[in-house]
Amino acid sequence: MIKHRKNRWWICGLLWVASAIFSLPLVVMISGSLKSSEELARNPYGLVPESWSWNNYLDSLQSMPFTIYLTNTILLCVGCVVGTTLSCALVAYGLSRVPWRGRGLAFGLVVATMLLPWHITMIPRFVLISEIGLYNSLWAIILPTFLGEAFFIFLLRQFFMTIPEQLLEAGRIDGLSHWGLFWNIVIPLSKPALATVGLFQFVQTWNDFGGPLLYLNDPQKFPLAYGLERFVSSYSDQTHLLLAAAVLFTLPVIILFFLAQKTFIQGISTTGIKG
Amino acid sequence: MFTGLLFCSPWMIGFLLLFVWPFVASLYWSLCRFDLINRPRWVGLDNYLRLVSEIGTDQGFGLALSNTVYYAALSVPLSVVIGVLLATLLSAKVRGQSVYRTLVFLPSVIPVVAASILWLWLLDPNDGLINYGLSWIGMDSQNWLNQSRSAFSGESVGVLSGWISGEPLRLFGSKDALVLMTVWGVGNFVVIYLAAISDIPNALYEAAEMDGASSIRKFWHITIPMLSPVIFFNLVMGLIRSVQTFTSVYVLSEGTGQPGGSLMMLSLQLFLSAFNDFEMGYASAMSWILFVVLLIATIVLFRTSRYWVHYRVAA
Amino acid sequence: MSIRIILVSTLLILLLGSPVALSWFLGSQIQTKPIVPPGREEVVFWHFWGGQDRDVVEDVVQRFNESQSSYWVRPIAMPGNNLQAKLFLSVAGGDPPDLVNQDDPILADWAERGVIQPMDEIGGAEIEKIGDWMFESARRLSTYDNQFFGVCNGLDIRAMYYNKTALQQYGLSPPETIEDLDRIANTVSPANEAHERYAYLPDSRRFWAWGFVFGGDFFDPQTYRANVDSQPLVECLRWMQSFGRIYGPDNLAAFRQGDQSLPGKTFPLLPIEADSVVGRYCLIMDGQWRVRDIFNFQNKRREAGIACPEYDVCPLPSPSNGRKNAGWVNGNFFVVPSGARNSTGAWEFIKFWIGFNQESQAAKTCAAGGWIPVSQSVVDDPLFQEYLDKNAMFAKFVELAGSPNQFPIPQVPGAAFFKRTIEAAGYEAMSNPDKSAVEILKSANERIQKHLDRAREDLKLNEERP
Structure with missing residues (x-):
């Protein structure tokens, strides 16, 4: 300093x-x-x-089906944010507040998957997604978020650990089950952390390019990030339109950043994840 | 026990479906010829031997590996150095501090696809902003995304000697451009450093000031050592991230890795081998080699985790 | 704390909602999924055309949809690179389109791997008739191993465009031989000087075209050997390198970038400044699609009353031991993916597009798009003849389409790698003009052969299985 x-x-x-x-x-x-x-x-x-x-x-709005891309992006974002916050909160609770044998091991595995490169699972995941018939569906991208995301589980678990044991104890005395404790005590207390998770998932999905590249083949289902890349190759000589499209695509993220600057900064500095 | 499992079941299912099974499958396929349409065909270590034989050459895996190593070796340390310096600056209590912080951080929230479009334009050799800026400080214009040769390569010696004899100095190529773009997005690292800096006890600085230490000495002897665990954490995270770089090279080269294969990073090579050349086995083997390399980095991270975990809890 | 969260999430919802509302509001262009008319079967058709061409494609589709009442073609534009990866993913993913139009050298690989269906299984005996009806070059682009796996619907021919006015200013005539071309280059843009414009610069990706012109063959199907380091190709590459030696490879790289990136100016033969009659080059090798650009440019200038240079086209100049009227031909072709739901509809649409037994339809399409028909009967259609009369430059391309010296990239499994490696060799040679051409080609040849062998071995393995 x-x-x-x-x-x-x-x-x-x-x-x-x-x-x-x-x-x-x-x-x-x-x-x-x-x-x-x-x-x-x-x-x-x-x-x-x-x-x-x-x-x-x-x-630039008229040179590509912007409305369709935007609608798809928003569908994806909403789906993924719901999926991630829900599943990660559940899992984080199970990993922090429910004592069970093997919990330590499970948490270790969560942390381990956090650091794995996506390459190794790319092809098998593609096979899996197409086997269950989700190829060329937005669900191919949304559904996996309902199965938890290591980074966010990690983040939420760290947060849940800071909730004073007395509060949970009080709930137990009132006869709450784990389910009740989760919904009535932990979730209301964890809104900032959940907001962080939701925010990061939102930005991540908004920016996601690899998912649509692999799983979507109908322009009616393309989200903005992928639609925009297609736009680059066909309008490479019209820089002004490309820039306008890039600004349009970026603007919501920037606005969001200004609205939730603190959440962004806190999220990054506690986990080191990139938004 | 049962409740715990129940709560964790989404992740359990995800772990089995999205990690365990893919791992087994990709390990098996890495020992096969497989095109995703016809049945896999066992070939033993063939794919791995092919990968190893390509190391050190300018083709396939060898090219992608050297590109990735170059990119990581340049972008990761540069991000750390610039990140720490910026964070130190931004921690100074001056008017408008939060504005400066926001301006430095903002580029890192720009979506990669949009940032790539922007940089394609900024790096234009003829009338790009970057070359304009370079000409301002008296440097020759660079070819950036149109040149496969990188600044820190053997061939640059020839360019330097040509420069001495009066030719324009065209050092920077496409990978250097990618590094530049990465460093521009260093903001999220800066935020981490800033958080760590604010945790450094003021007493340390005050004591140093009593001893009459200069700002630079304080930086070297207090800030840097106190930041070292975070720096290390960012080094490893940065390494993992740079090895996985995909979207930016895909957009910058329109999915081709051009010019001259210089943007053919491991992840792009993997994607193209799998889905353009129908070589799932080869691609899987490549991902496993990648995995092992990153695993070693991760183990190093965990071996040293006690150092940085201490500060994270304190934060 | 929680008030802030509520605030943020409300704003979030507003933020999410407002662009939607805004874009619905703006959305006069909203393209909802077109509804297939009752009684018709949908044919999902992927292509990669954009801009003006896309309108032509949509017109063909519309005419087809109106011409009959059984099928309904839905065109989907998939611009950009890696369309082949996209198609492959869709076949592997189990949701392929019914028809795809492609121009990458993938026929052999896709055929061998069962990604696409053989045309005789779809079109029956009719396909043989279409084969006889087509140009030789179109047939070469449609077949692999003497079997039709695709149907070519448009040829891309490359020739030498030149700025007549500029050459006349220098007292030069269009080149017939490589020596002529070198002389022009030397006169307009002498060595060892920085230039605002160049007479001609070879593009490394055009090693294919020049290679055929120099008399080279990249592949020998009889022996199944890559033939990349043969003498004509070495000479060709050396000639291409000579430009790098003369002007400096980095200068060329910098100059080249401008070819793609100048906003709004795509064809570097055309001058940018209003007071100039010479563009960035005096000569440029390019395909027939540039005729349209020149035409538009000249119209604009004439309307504005500005001096307008004349342009013309000649066959690629050749060395004395090379081939005349030669070049690299590629083209668009239809393929029907395995697992397509409606291959019969696709087949009817293919015939409609290429104009088999309905030549005037194809003549209309080709005239609208400035495309080269795949059959002499379409060329002979009065409608197309009328178009050729008005477009002398274009007519030269159509003439070249019938030349026996127009060759495609070899149709072998691994052709995409073949193409990439040849282009990379061209790039390597041109950015290192002092590197030995023989060495570059020897190493390329070795790599290509290895790849071809591996591809063939792979496919044999596939055949062995029951």
Whole structure:
């Protein structure tokens, strides 16, 4: 931690430079998305567009079935967020608040799967998904989240561990079963942690590219991330439209970030997961 | 016992279906020729031998491995160094601190697909922003995503000698571009460091100040040692992440690994071997080699876990 | 704490909801799944066309749907790379389309692995008649091992576009031989200078085309040997490398990038600045689809009253011991995936598209899209003749389609690898102009042979099983 008052001016200078470098790409992305293709070719990086081509946004919305992609993305996000929070909370409770033999081992396995590369399970999972007839269905992506996600189980378990034992004890005295304790005590107390999990799952699903690439083949079912990639190859010469589409795709995540900045930051600093 | 199992049953089912069975299946297929349509055919260690024979060459697995190693070797340490420096800066109590923090963090929440589209444009050799910035500080424009040769490769010696004799210095290639893009998204590491920095007891700094230590000395002798467990954690996480890089290279190269195979990372090679070349066995064997390498990294992580676990609980 | 959470989740819902509401509001373009008319069977058809071409495809589909009352084709645009991976996944996943249009060299692999159905099982004896009706090059693109696994519906021919006006300014005539081309290159863009524009630069991916022009054959089907390091191909690659030696490989790489990325300017033969008559190149090897770009460009200039350069096309110039009117041909072809639900509908649509016994339909399609028909009978259709009369440049491509020296990538299992490796060899050679061409090709040849052998061995293994 740097505290010397006399150092302030150069720290401020460095901070200014660093944040300018980091945010400049975003700024030019937004300004570029508002320039006509002609202006973009002539003056790609002028920060303020000469004429504001809001039309780029309408054009890029119309050059791909944006509504369909967006609807699919939202369906996926809602499904996955519900699936993950539900399943992970249950499992985390079982791993933290219910004593049973083998619990330690199970938790060890959870942590182990957290660090496994997805490659190794990619092909067999594909086979499994197509065997049960979920290929080319959004369920191919949603359903696995109902079976728990190691990172989030880990996060929730750590949180559940901090709930004072006295509270649960009081519940038990009132005759609550584990199920009752889970719903009436642990869940209400864990809303911040659950929100973190939901938020991260939301962002993860919003950004997910590999899943749709593998499992979906009907453009009527494509989510935005995948639809946008398809868009890149067919519109590689229309940078202004690509930028507008990228901004549209990014905007919700950014807004979400500003709304839930604290949750984001806390989530990342306690688990080290990338959003 | 029963209740515990019941609560954990979603994960149990998931573990069996999505981990245990895939592991067994992929291990078996890695010993077969298998195209997913016709029945697998046992070939023993053939796939592994083929993979080993490709190591050190510029084809197939060898190419993907060297690309991935290059990318990881550059991006992981760079992310750590830049991350720690930024976090130290951002921990300074100045006006607008939260604004600076937000600006540095923001790039890391940009979806990879959108970020890749953005960087495709920024890295254009002719009129890209990055080259514009380089020309501003008097550097020659770089070819970035259009050049297979990387900055830290043997061939760069020739480029340097050409530069001395007056040719433009074109060092950076597509993998360097990928590193640049990764470092841009370093914000989430910064957040972790920031959390760790705020846990460092102020008394340490105060004591150092009494001894008349300079800012740099405090950074070296207090901040860095106190951060070391987190740095180590991020090193390993960064390694795992960089080895798994897929979406960005897929979008940047439109799923081809071009130019000149320089963006053919292990994960892309694996995907293409499996679903473009119908070689599930070969791809499975590749994933197993990858797994073993990462497993070793993970074991190292766990062996040292007591160091960083201590701080995480304190946090 | 919990108030904040409630706040955040409310905002979340709003955030989720508002884009939906917004896009429904904006959504005049909402494409809901088209309903198949009663009494008709749906044919799901994948293709990869985008932009203007997509409109042509949709027009063909519409005409087909109106021409009969049994089938209903639903076109699905799947632009981008790795369509083959996508199709493969869909067959393996058990939900394939009924018909796919492709242009990658995958016929042999897919046929051997049973990903696609042989056409004679779908079309019966009719397929042989179609084979006789087609151009030789179209037949080569449709068959593997003398059996039809695809039906070619459009040929892509490459030739040399040139800027007539620019060449005339230099007092040059279009090249007939490689020596001519080198002379032009040297006059317009002399060595060891930085250039804003170049006369001509070979593209490493066009090693296929130049290889055939130089008299090379990449593969010998009789012996099943890759033939990549043969003398004509070595000479060809050396010639391609000479450009890198003259201009510097990095300069070329930097210059090249502009070919793809200049916003709105896709064909580098055309000038960007309004006061210029020369684009980034004076000559460029490209396919017939560029005729349209030139036409549009010239129209725009004439309307604006700006000086407009003349363009023309000639066959690829060849060395004295090479092939005339030669080049690499590829094209689009239909395949019917295994597990397709409606292969008969697909078959009817294939015939409609290529114009078998309904030539004027195909003539209309080809004229609308600027596509090369697969049969002389379609070319001879009055409607298409009228189109050719108006498009002299395009007519030269159609003429080349009938040349015996137009070769596709060898139809063998492993062809995709073959193609990739040849292009990679071209890239390697051009970015390292001092590297020995023989060495590059020897190593490529070895790799390709290994791959072909492995692919064949794999397939044999498959045959052994009951």
